Amino acid sequence: MVGNDHTSRVWKGDSKNFKSRYPNTGAGFLIYCLRLMKREKREMKGFFQVQTPEQLLQKIERFKPISDERVSIEDSLHRVLAEEIISTIDLPEFPRSTVDGFALKAKDTYGASEKNPVLLKVIGEIPMGVVSDIVVKEGEAIKVATGGMIPKGADAVEMIEYTEWIDPQTLSVTKPISPMENVVQIGEDIRAGEVLLPKGHFIRPQDIGLMAGIGKKEVKVYLQPKVGVISSGDEIVPIEKDPSPGEIRDINRYTITSMVKENGGIPYFLGIARDRLEDLQEKIERGLRETDFVVITGGSSVGTMDLTMEVLRTFPKTEILGHGLSIRPGKPTLLADIGGKPFLGLPGHPVSAIVIFHFFGKPILRVLSGIPKEHACDEIKIRAKASRPIPSIGGRVDYVRVKLEEKDGTYWASPVFGKSGVISHLVRANGLLKIDIHEEGLEEGEEADVFLI
Amino acid sequence: MVGNDHTSRVWKGDSKNFKSRYPNTGAGFLIYCLRLMKREKREMKGFFQVQTPEQLLQKIERFKPISDERVSIEDSLHRVLAEEIISTIDLPEFPRSTVDGFALKAKDTYGASEKNPVLLKVIGEIPMGVVSDIVVKEGEAIKVATGGMIPKGADAVEMIEYTEWIDPQTLSVTKPISPMENVVQIGEDIRAGEVLLPKGHFIRPQDIGLMAGIGKKEVKVYLQPKVGVISSGDEIVPIEKDPSPGEIRDINRYTITSMVKENGGIPYFLGIARDRLEDLQEKIERGLRETDFVVITGGSSVGTMDLTMEVLRTFPKTEILGHGLSIRPGKPTLLADIGGKPFLGLPGHPVSAIVIFHFFGKPILRVLSGIPKEHACDEIKIRAKASRPIPSIGGRVDYVRVKLEEKDGTYWASPVFGKSGVISHLVRANGLLKIDIHEEGLEEGEEADVFLI
Numbered sequence: 052m053v054g055n056d057h058t059s060r061v062w063k064g065d066s067k068n069f070k071s072r073y074p075n076t077g078a079g080f081l082i083y084c085l086r087l088m089k090r091e092k093r094e095m096k097g098f099f100q101v102q103t104p105e106q107l108l109q110k111i112e113r114f115k116p117i118s119d120e121r122v123s124i125e126d127s128l129h130r131v132l133a134e135e136i137i138s139t140i141d142l143p144e145f146p147r148s149t150v151d152g153f154a155l156k157a158k159d160t161y162g163a164s165e166k167n168p169v170l171l172k173v174i175g176e177i178p179m180g181v182v183s184d185i186v187v188k189e190g191e192a193i194k195v196a197t198g199g200m201i202p203k204g205a206d207a208v209e210m211i212e213y214t215e216w217i218d219p220q221t222l223s224v225t226k227p228i229s230p231m232e233n234v235v236q237i238g239e240d241i242r243a244g245e246v247l248l249p250k251g252h253f254i255r256p257q258d259i260g261l262m263a264g265i266g267k268k269e270v271k272v273y274l275q276p277k278v279g280v281i282s283s284g285d286e287i288v289p290i291e292k293d294p295s296p297g298e299i300r301d302i303n304r305y306t307i308t309s310m311v312k313e314n315g316g317i318p319y320f321l322g323i324a325r326d327r328l329e330d331l332q333e334k335i336e337r338g339l340r341e342t343d344f345v346v347i348t349g350g351s352s353v354g355t356m357d358l359t360m361e362v363l364r365t366f367p368k369t370e371i372l373g374h375g376l377s378i379r380p381g382k383p384t385l386l387a388d389i390g391g392k393p394f395l396g397l398p399g400h401p402v403s404a405i406v407i408f409h410f411f412g413k414p415i416l417r418v419l420s421g422i423p424k425e426h427a428c429d430e431i432k433i434r435a436k437a438s439r440p441i442p443s444i445g446g447r448v449d450y451v452r453v454k455l456e457e458k459d460g461t462y463w464a465s466p467v468f469g470k471s472g473v474i475s476h477l478v479r480a481n482g483l484l485k486i487d488i489h490e491e492g493l494e495e496g497e498e499a500d501v502f503l504i
Numbered sequence: 505m506v507g508n509d510h511t512s513r514v515w516k517g518d519s520k521n522f523k524s525r526y527p528n529t530g531a532g533f534l535i536y537c538l539r540l541m542k543r544e545k546r547e548m549k550g551f552f553q554v555q556t557p558e559q560l561l562q563k564i565e566r567f568k569p570i571s572d573e574r575v576s577i578e579d580s581l582h583r584v585l586a587e588e589i590i591s592t593i594d595l596p597e598f599p600r601s602t603v604d605g606f607a608l609k610a611k612d613t614y615g616a617s618e619k620n621p622v623l624l625k626v627i628g629e630i631p632m633g634v635v636s637d638i639v640v641k642e643g644e645a646i647k648v649a650t651g652g653m654i655p656k657g658a659d660a661v662e663m664i665e666y667t668e669w670i671d672p673q674t675l676s677v678t679k680p681i682s683p684m685e686n687v688v689q690i691g692e693d694i695r696a697g698e699v700l701l702p703k704g705h706f707i708r709p710q711d712i713g714l715m716a717g718i719g720k721k722e723v724k725v726y727l728q729p730k731v732g733v734i735s736s737g738d739e740i741v742p743i744e745k746d747p748s749p750g751e752i753r754d755i756n757r758y759t760i761t762s763m764v765k766e767n768g769g770i771p772y773f774l775g776i777a778r779d780r781l782e783d784l785q786e787k788i789e790r791g792l793r794e795t796d797f798v799v800i801t802g803g804s805s806v807g808t809m810d811l812t813m814e815v816l817r818t819f820p821k822t823e824i825l826g827h828g829l830s831i832r833p834g835k836p837t838l839l840a841d842i843g844g845k846p847f848l849g850l851p852g853h854p855v856s857a858i859v860i861f862h863f864f865g866k867p868i869l870r871v872l873s874g875i876p877k878e879h880a881c882d883e884i885k886i887r888a889k890a891s892r893p894i895p896s897i898g899g900r901v902d903y904v905r906v907k908l909e910e911k912d913g914t915y916w917a918s919p920v921f922g923k924s925g926v927i928s929h930l931v932r933a934n935g936l937l938k939i940d941i942h943e944e945g946l947e948e949g950e951e952a953d954v955f956l957i
Contacts, residue, residue, distance in 0.1 A: 128762045142928075145749045179779070180739030182750045198739065198852060200750045240928050247931065256762035257930045257957065260854050263743045263758040264927050286633030286651065290716045296598045297635045297653045305716040309581045309709035326632075399651065401713050431956065434887065434913075460887075460953075474717050475595075475693050477710045478700065500913075503884065504710065 101375040103488060104410060104448055107386060108428060110372040111414055114393050116421035117274045117343055124262045127254045129315060130272035131421035136248040138265050141238035145182075146201040150233045153192040153214060153222060154205035157230040168215070168223040177202060192222055201234055208233040241265065251423040273421030278316045279338030280307050283324040283331065283349035283359075284399055302401040302474060303348035310408050314416045316344070326355055332362045339366070339392055343419055346412060349399035356383060359396055363387055377447040377488060381407040393419070401474045406450050406483060409504060432500040433482065435462035441484070443492040452480035455501055464501050480504065554828040556941060557863060557901055560839060561881060563825040564867055567846050569874035570727040570796055577715045580707045582768060583725035584874035589701040591718050594691035598635075599654040603686045606645040606667055606675060607658035610683040621668070621676040630655060645675055654687055661686035694718065704876040726874030731769045732791030733760050736777040736784065736802035736812075737852055755854040755927060756801035763861050769797070769869045779808055785815045792819070792845055796872055799865060802852035809836060812849055816840055830900040830941060834860040846872070854927045859903050859936060862957060885953040886935065888915035890946040896939040905933035908954055917954050933957065 119133035148154065155171060163169040176194035177183045187193055187204035195201065195208060210233065213226035241247065247261055254272070262270060282301045290300045301323055308318035321338050324330045324347070338345035349355060356374075363369045368390035376384045380403035385396030393415045397404040414427040435455055443449040453464035467480045482501040486492060493499055572586035601607065608624060616622040629647035630636045640646055640657035648654065648661060663686065666679035694700065700714055707725070715723060735754045743753045754776055761771035774791050777783045777800070791798035802808060809827075816822045821843035829837045833856035838849030846868050850857040867880040888908055896902040906917035920933045935954040939945060946952055 124758060125761065128765055143752075144747065179737055180750050180752075182748065198737075198752065247928065255957070256759045256766060257854075257858060257927065257933075259762050260755045260759035260858070261927050261931045264753055264755045264854075266743050266746070266753060268743060284632060284651075290719050290721060293719070294597065295635065297633050299596075299633075299651065300717055300719060302713040302717045305577060306709045306713035308578065309712050312581055313709060401710075401717075405710060405713070431884065431886065432910075433884065457885075474710065474714050475700065478714045480710075504708070 101377050101382070102373050103377050107373040107376060107384075107411065108414060110386065111393070111411075111418055111427065112424045113388060114415060114418045115391070116419055117276060119271050119273050119421075121269050121271050124259050124268060124270055127259060127262075127270050127272055128256065130254050130275070131315075132248055132250055132252045132254060132270065133273045133421060134271040135246055135250050136252075136262060136265075136267065136270070138241045138243055138245050138247055140241070140265055141243050142241035142264055143235055143237060143239070146237055147235045148195045148197060148199050148201060148208045148233060149235055150208055150210045151197050152195065152208045152210045152233065153224075154187060154195045154201050154208050155192040155224075156187065156189060156205060157207040157228050157232065159190060159192075160207075160209060160224050160227045163224050163227050165225045168225045170217060171222045171224060173220055173222050192224075206230045206234070251421055251426075253422065276316045276344055276416055276419035277319055277342040278311045278416065279319050279321050279342035279345045280304060280311065281321045281324050281331075281334045281338065281345070281347040283326070283347055283355055285326045287323050287349060289323065303397075303399070303404050306401060306405050307346055307348060307397070307408055307412075310405070310412065311346075311416065314413050315420050316416045321345075326358060328358055328361060331355075331358055332365065335359075335362050335394075339389055339394075344393050344395070344415060345389075346395045346397060346408070348397045348404045355399075356385060356396065359385065363389065363394065366390065376407075378407075378410075379444075379447050379449045381450075382447075384411065386411065402452070402477050405477060405504070409483065409502065410450075430502060432502060433462050434498055435464040435482070435484070435501045436496050436498055437484075437493040438463045438465040438495070440495050441466050441486070441493045443486040443490065445489060445491045448488050449486040450483040450502075451486060452477055453482045453484045453501060454480055455482040455503075462501070464499070477504075554830050554835070555826050556830050560826040560829060560837075560864065561867060563839065564846070564864075564871055564880065565877045566841060567868060567871045568844070569872055570729060572724050572726050572874075574722050574724050577712050577721060577723055580712060580715075580723050580725055581709065583707050583728070584768075585701055585703055585705040585707060585723065586726045586874060587724040588699055588703050589705075589715060589718075589720065589723070591694045591696055591698050591700055593694070593718055594696050595694035595717055596688055596690060596692070599690055600688045601648045601650060601652050601654060601661045601686060602688055603661055603663045604650050605648060605661045605663045605686065606677075607640060607648045607654050607661050608645040608677075609640065609642060609658060610660040610681050610685065612643060612645075613660075613662060613677050613680045616677050616680050618678045621678045623670060624675045624677060626673055626675050645677075659683045659687070704874055704879075706875065729769045729797055729869055729872035730772055730795040731761075731764045731869065732772050732774050732795035732798045733757060733764065734774045734777050734784075734787045734791065734798065734800040736779065736800055736808055738779045740776050740802060742776065756850075756852070756857050759854060759858050760799060760801060760850070760861055760865075763858065763865065764799075764869065767866050767869045768873050774798075779811060781811055781814060784808075784811055785818065788812075788815050788847075792842055792847075797846050797848070797868060798842075799848045799850060799861070801850045801857045808852075809838060809849065812838065816842065816847065819843065829860075831860075831863075832897075832900050832902045834863075834903075835900070837864065839864065855905070855930050858930060858957070862936065862955070863903075883955060885955060886915050887951055888917040888935070888937070888954045889949050889951050890937075891916045891918040891948070893948050894919050894937070894939070894946045896943065896945040898942060898944045901941050902939040903936040903955075904939060905930055906935045906937045906954060907933055908935040908956075915954070917952070930957070 171192040174191045174193055177199050179199055183202050185202045207228050207230055209224055215223040217223050282304050286299050287301045288294050288298045311318040319342055321334045324334045366389050370388045372386040374385050383398050384407050387394040397407050417427045452467045456463050464484050467476045484499050484501045624645040627644050627646055630652050636655050638655045660681050662677055668676040670676050735757050739752050740754045741747050741751045764771040772795055774787045777787045819842050823841045825839040827838050836851055837860050840847040850860050870880045905920045909916050917937050920929045937952050937954045
């Protein structure tokens with residue numbers, strides 16, 4: 052895991068007198084003891100205090116939504132409600148028919164059948180959008196369309212399917228109905244004073260429709276979080292540049308800013324930080340000043356992570372919430388709270404960065420967006436069967452990149468194997484299959500949860 | 505179903521001599537015969553040629569994507585590729601390490617074990633982003649970080665976990681490795697000339713990352729379809745207006761334009777059309793002139809639908825693809841092709857309009873956006889158990905509004921009952937449970953597919 056200079060220096064000193072320089076020479080018991088001592092020292096140093104994903108996720112509850120603004124309901128799609136929506140009216144505001152048919156007194160239809168229909172006098176028609184003064188009396192019916200108003204005197208609507216014109220004024224009815232059948236009563240949809248949508252609700256098209264229905268034109272929603280994104284590493288170059296050997300184009304800038312957008316945040320790219328304290332410091336400071344959440348990728352090499360930690364310690368209100376996760380890919384993850392703003396350090400591997408942002412960056416973004424903490428991690432999981440055995444090492448949560456396909460109503464997940472760090476196999480995948488911390492892989496046909504990517 | 509004036513007129517004529525005007529009078533065999541004749545005539549008239557959803561969906565294949573444009577890869581999220589992405593380079597462009605460790609010759613490690621480690625001379629370190637001229641010789645190793653370049657002479661990387669510093673120049677190695685272990689070779693991720701993404705691909709964050717990785721700054725994507733949305737009905741008023749009794753606020757404008765946005769289209773609201781030929785004609789014409797796809801809601805009442813059909817017939821290249829669907833809710837759906845542009849008539853009920861737009865409007869929008877026809881209806885389905893019995897009438901596909909909840913890894917669907925047309929129960933729902941055309945409801949605990957709304 053670690054090419055750590057501090058650790059190396061300790062051992063360089065301790066092993067000063069040991070001089071076996073040649074390959075294939077057994078070094079035996081002494082090396083074995085040295086190794087044990089080294090392990091102990093690392094643990095004492097608290098290097099990578101590895102946590103489970105659940106432990107780390109509990110810590111994001113401390114973050115709070117930014118502020119709120121008023122927008123027209125048309126602009127509120129996929130935003131989060133910063134107010135309760137309470138109805139000021141009854142809906143419908145008048146009794147309405149739910150079918151095309153004839154409004155009448157239900158008791159006039161009692162006993163009607165195909166063989167023994169009831170005949171009623173049709174006294175007119177109620178056009179849509181029009182209020183009628185007509186009163187329906189015993190033995191009478193009035194034509195009404197779906198959504199039309201039910202006139203006084205009528206208490207039910209006979210569907211047109213169960214009626215027949217006998218002559219221009221006479222209707223035959225072949226089915227008995229009960230009072231209120233095919234009628235939506237005043238306030239049956241919505242009652243005045245009723246809480247329709249809670250604060251923290253994610254706004255979907257039907258919710259906008261509901262607000263339109265009660266005449267609400269504007270709504271208070273939480274601000275979209277601004278997210279500062281930093282790439283880091285001496286080998287990283289902007290994609291415009293032809294990389295020299297040893298250099299790599301900055302993939303993470305594009306994947307992470309896209310994921311921020313996809314999840315309701317507004318991304319700000321802060322640049323590529325070199326592995327130097329001042330450069331990291333400048334970019335992190337700017338991020339904390341100008342945005343609500345700072346994400347850095349490429350802190351996976353221990354050198355950069357150490358520098359990052361050094362920068363974070365210069366801010367008075369820094370609290371390290373986690374450093375190291377029992378997850379694959381993504382072990383070297385860093386989460387901090389800097390004066391109430393979240394700071395997330397992601398691995399430099401594009402694939403690991405995407406996986407960790409999915410499971411940690413996204414919930415943080417949701418909390419900042421105003422989604423209640425208990426729903427921050429809500430996500431649809433597809434139950435799928437492994438199309439072939441999928442190995443895994445226990446002791447960590449493993450997210451295997453899979454291609455999800457439906458065959459005859461069953462979802463099958465095929466692992467997309469490839470060495471870590473290659474982006475092409477994440478492009479071939481459309482899901483992340485979870486193998487839990489205590490499991491050691493899946494057999495063919497065994498079921499597991501798949502998260503969509 | 506039908507308050508159809510044409511049909512009524514026919515029967516008014518035919519029943520001229522039949523004079524039983526009084527309620528509760530058995531009309532017997534004559535009425536029975538008249539009813540049979542009426543049914544036959546209706547069928548001959550081809551009124552509501554009811555199709556299955558599958559039959560209608562096959563007909564959307566005729567529609568074509570609009571045109572294309574070049575955008576920066578940052579702006580290509582959730583757009584659809586109008587070109588193949590072919591790599592011009594090998595990725596990686598140099599052999600890279602996938603771990604933190606030591607680059608060496610694999611054969612030097614053969615036979616190494618915890619009890620019998622191999623000792624190697626460490627000849628230096630390769631910093632990230634730097635090309636080294638060092639050549640690794642037999643018995644030598646060089647420190648390398650994840651992503652770092654593998655120097656000449658070396659063919660594998662030993663992970664740091666299986667090494668131990670013996671003195672500042674000497675490393676002990678305790679595990680044998682094979683050639684190429686922990687090395688990504690040139691072109692192993694991506695080969696020059698390889699098709700990375702096909703035309704018609706929906707662009708996700710990882711796809712943008714892949715394009716960044718090969719240095720692609722701009723990409724050709726299909727234009728987002730412009731969708732003209734018309735509300736219709738004499739009873740419909742803008743939401744700003746306090747509706748008089750009998751009037752209803754225009755909910756559909758907001759739900760349908762939001763669903764257009766949610767699915768990658770650009771909505772244009774064309775106004776509320778009154779139930780008059782000229783008004784409908786003006787709005788439909790404007791929609792066909794200024795947008796790529798016209799959607800009208802409120803054509804569910806037969807009167808409006810007849811008017812709409814009359815307007816459509818005035819365009820020389822109109823082809824009616826379907827009129828009436830064996831689906832609930834949403835039977836009175838109209839689909840036409842007007843000179844290559846789709847025209848969709850939705851029911852006026854807000855709930856029905858949403859359901860039909862979900863299953864028909866969305867696939868049309870996807871085809872216009874450039875998604876291949878065979879993927880136009882791709883959608884994630886959640887397999888869920890009915891939390892209580894859900895009745896259904898056979899002979900049509902039934903979409904029951906349900907609330908989906910996860911309990912101990914199983915999804916349960918609870919029907920949200922309520923009369924058709926009430927928007928509040930669609931707000932309480934988050935899924936549509938499908939009961940197929942030949943099924944007659946679900947028992948408690950029985951499984952079915954749920955579509956997310």
